Every structure is written in C-alpha cells, then in structure tokens.
Amino acid sequence: MIRFDNRVAIVTGAGRGLGFAYAKLLAQRGARVVIHDIGADTNGAGHDSSVARAAAERLRAQGFEASAASGSIETRSGCGALIEDALSTHGRLDILIHNAGWVGYQTIEELEPDFLARMMALGVETPLWLAQSIWPTMKAQGYGRVLLTTSCRALYPQYAQAGLTAYAAAKMATIGVVNILAHEGEPHGILVNAISPVAKTRMWGVDGEPDELCCDAVAPGAAFLVSEACRASAWVLRASNGQFHALKAREAEGVDYPRDLRAVTADSPEAVAAGWDRIGPAVAEPRG
Numbered sequence: 001m002i003r004f005d006n007r008v009a010i011v012t013g014a015g016r017g018l019g020f021a022y023a024k025l026l027a028q029r030g031a032r033v034v035i036h037d038i039g040a041d042t043n044g045a046g047h048d049s050s051v052a053r054a055a056a057e058r059l060r061a062q063g064f065e066a067s068a069a070s071g072s073i074e075t076r077s078g079c080g081a082l083i084e085d086a087l088s089t090h091g092r093l094d095i096l097i098h099n100a101g102w103v104g105y106q107t108i109e110e111l112e113p114d115f116l117a118r119m120m121a122l123g124v125e126t127p128l129w130l131a132q133s134i135w136p137t138m139k140a141q142g143y144g145r146v147l148l149t150t151s152c153r154a155l156y157p158q159y160a161q162a163g164l165t166a167y168a169a170a171k172m173a174t175i176g177v178v179n180i181l182a183h184e185g186e187p188h189g190i191l192v193n194a195i196s197p198v199a200k201t202r203m204w205g206v207d208g209e210p211d212e213l214c215c216d217a218v219a220p221g222a223a224f225l226v227s228e229a230c231r232a233s234a235w236v237l238r239a240s241n242g243q244f245h246a247l248k249a250r251e252a253e254g255v256d257y258p259r260d261l262r263a264v265t266a267d268s269p270e271a272v273a274a275g276w277d278r279i280g281p282a283v284a285e286p287r288g
Helices: 017-028 050-061 076-090 113-141 165-188 219-225 269-274
Strands: 008-012 032-036 066-069 095-098 144-149 190-198 236-240 243-247
Touching (some): 008 017, 008 076, 017 032, 017 219, 032 076, 050 066, 066 076, 095 113, 113 144, 113 165, 113 190, 144 165, 144 219
Parallel strands (some): 008 032, 008 095, 095 144, 144 190, 190 236
Antiparallel strands (some): 236 243
C-alpha cells in the first residue's frame, strides 16, 4: 500500500477543489500537509487567508496533520518564504505539488501586458522559484517529488479555446520546466512530473460536489506521482473521471539530432509542399 508516513508535502491552491483533493489523500495516507491558498476569487484576484485555514481545520478534524499558509507566491521572495516557513516547522520537505492557478480569457486582440504577466507569474515563475527554494533540501535528502500542472487546452489543438492564449502559453511552458527539472533532479533522487487534470470546480462555475468529473477521481494519479513508489520522471499524466493516461514526447528511433532527423529531404518551399503528406501527420487536417 502506498503511504506517506514521515513525508511532508506542500500543495498550493489546496484550499478547495483539486488541490484540496490532493492534500486530503496525502494526509489520509500519512503525510504532514501544508495547505497553501491565498483565497483568491475565480479571476485570480483577492486574498482570503480563511480559505487555507478552513481547509487545514477540516483535515485536522479528521485526525490528520495539516497546517495552513496563505502568503503570496507570485514572487521569488514569496516562494522562498513559504518553503522556509515549512522547513522551519517540519524540518524537512519531500513533496511539492503546484496546483494553484486560474483560468482567464482575453483574445489576442484584447490581450494586455498585466494580464499576461499575472498568468505567467503564477504558471511559470512560481513553480521555478518554489523549485529553486526547495531544491537544496531535496538534494541533501537525496529524495524529492515535484508535481506541476498543465492542461490539455494547451497540449491538444482540438481542445483550444478562444481567449486562452496566456493560459495556454503558461501551461505549455510548464512542460519545458518539467523536462529540465527532471533532468537536473535525476542524479539527486528528485523526480519531476506534470499532471493535466480535468474536474468540475469553481473554474467551471461549479459549486459543491459534481455528479461527474470529480476532484477525488483525479487525486490518485497525483498521489502516485509524488509517492516513493513512483520511478517515473518528465511525464505528463492526463487525469479525468477516474481514468489516467501518461504521455511524453520522444525522438524517433535512429535520429542523430540535429544533423540527421531521418526525415523527408527538401531544398525549396515547393519541395516541402510536395512532400507535406509525408512530412505532416498521416491523418489529413480538415480544410477550411
């Protein structure tokens, strides 16, 4: 049975929804959990520390070990403070799940610098600064599990939605962060993965427990990826409705990058056009 006894976990955005489901399952399996949540509204604005406190109290009332944190993590110093406080309290940190985020819509014609900056700060900068702060501890322990969050809205063109340019940019950047951190972490026993979850939460405008696409149905995948049983790194786990599928981009067999892609040779735009059926996907794209 997968357990987390003597492990300490930080879960961001854990006051509600998916984050709380992750934190609850880890706590049920023996982890000491730091629930971080600034208590923002669905637009990612505002600050209500009672959200994290209430979530921690719910777990403690069930006999589990949980504490609350609600400081801003949109800056390097804020991320450092969260990690430092947790280490001061618990003496170790084994698991980091960065779940905090928000979904905002601005079409390319509407996109504003501040909107993009906020999305990238929480979606890209925050996991980097959290990882930077926790890295020395995990290296010294020779053990660590880091789980970041991406989205199928970014990964698959057929799920694209108008207005999600900033959101998709942050979620695709997450994949690059995971790839590099997994590489840097491997010699030190630090595994880094991403989860692409689907659940009906406040982001969907859903209050209360939905009749499908529940947060608790996603949590087992997240728990496995941050467990001692996991030996996988640099994977994306798609998780929805109690179903899981892992994916990772891999180079084709026999490629000698970058000189020989074992691909179609072309010396002009016309040659590329003529060979597109072999260069592009086997399934033809729909014509406009």
